[in-house]
Amino acid sequence: MIAMDKVVKRYKDVIALDHFSFQAGENEIIGLLGPNGCGKTTAINCMLSLLKFDQGTIEIFGEPANPNNNRTKRRIGIVPQELAIFEKLNVVENIDFYCGLYVTNKAERKQLVDEAIAFVGLEKYRKFVPKQLSGGLKRRLNIACGIAHKPEVLFLDEPTVAVDAQSRNFILEGVKKMKEQGTTVIYTTHYLEEAEDLCDSFVIMDNGRNVANGTLDELQKSISTTESVTVKFITEDDTLVTRLKQIPHVNQVSKTQDKYNIQFDKHHNNLANLIRFIEDNSLTYTEIASEQPSLSSIFLELTGKELRD
Template sequence: MDVIAIEGLVKRYDELLALDHFDLNVAQGEIFGLLGPNGSGKTTSINCMLALLTYDRGSIELFGEPMAPTRYDLKRRIGIVPQQVAVIDELTVRENIDYFCSLYVSDRARRRALVGEAIEFVELEEFVRFRPGKLSGGLLRRLNIACGIAHKPELIFFDEPTVAVDPQSRNAILSGIQRLRAEGATVVYTSHYMEEVEQICDRVMIMDHGRALAQGTPDELKRSIRTGERIVIELEGPSGPRARSRSHASPGAALPARELDRLRALPHVLGVSLAGNLLAVSCEASEHNLTDVLASLRAGNARLGRITCAPPTLNDVFLEITGRELRD
């Protein structure tokens, strides 16, 4: 069953078209990555799903039912972990989690058990009497998560939950999200950290200007773009009498300009850059890229050191699809 089914969603802010016939389907038990540059429509689409915003056209169904501002039965099945930490400074860790859980669960005995499970889930047992002002950034993020999931929601929205946390806290948060999925939750995850999305998401949508531009598994998206592997070669400097006599090499360069031009002329090569003794060659997808690059360098008597060849990343996909210009 699709936990989220959106069809033809249109949302305008005066003359600004924020969502342009936007479609989205998220299956039960998925971790779904919703990606896009700033201003692409991610937040607007989520707020429409949560019935926090009205929209001009289209339909939204959650759990197979039409979503509306008064569908409190559906809202009780949803959890939200916002990007900005949203806790109450005057309450302790336990009191914060209990307060947010009480918005969904009125029975005190059941709520006490749920709060204890949430504290254990985010590993805050040693900090239950601390107030938020005494917690580190990573602990605050974990408290934020506990407040959003304590009532055992079936659908959880995570909006950049790992911003400004240390690597240990980031790993704990990502592992926790995967555990939530293993326990039956469906997750919608937004982030600008592409390596996180690649690590935990089953499917990904890249959107911009209010439209879905591409979606699929991370591997499917990487296969869909023009960019192939990136070859990085450590050069050990020129060798041999012919190499030492070259006159077109710039001071300190490990390769003369004409050999860089020869690399750029190879089939399937998209770009060549040289920084110190590190040569980077970006290629289209092809079976013979590495062979062709090495043959060209050896023909010029280049001395080669360590060689690495990396496939395209989700970051490459994102930049190729949405462009490289800066966004506000």
């Protein structure tokens, strides 16, 4: 659906995209992730032909990206992070305006607008203007404006930022439903737990580059840490952190209140080695839990920074 190959975008002396490559197949949700200023917005704007780039190639639906190709634009939707709605138009009028950019037939457009309203759950608010809507409902309206013309590829930029839990769940379920209906979604978010639950694969950006890409399983295999174990001890002393670090294949040990987090490298008997250490040292514990690296820990290892840095 989308193929970027070694794209370079410069702003004078600043390289916003540094030989960045990206691919999106049919009917998948791809998390485009990276810290602030990493080049995500620039990459999206290049895909949308809103920016010219200096090197590389971009193809949309197998054709070179072209700002004058209205046939291609009809197949793409964009929901920006900033609300793109008209304050003096009501819900129906806002959606109808954006849908009208692609669909000229009034009868067809009316049906599409009604379907978009139902999809985001705004049936009770058809005649409301934006100032009468809560923040979460405005986000839903923003999404309806971007999907009413039924795009095959949809860019969703931080669609759940600053919304209530109910609207967040409604939006996320809606994104899953769009995938079920055949839409390819490029999804950006600072909520890594949300991305981990929602996305089929990920592209992690930093400094304009593609740092890593793949499914969660593939990303987990690409980093040194393969397992994280949390233990709550009853018996402990000041030397316990140092002694835990001596267990084979331990990368890092940290303590938060009364719990110890132990990160292991690539090995298959990590938990057994920890249990043996506990028994040999006559330690008593009340909790022990093992988990594979989360998307957050993968991101931190690959980029060296938190997502909101």
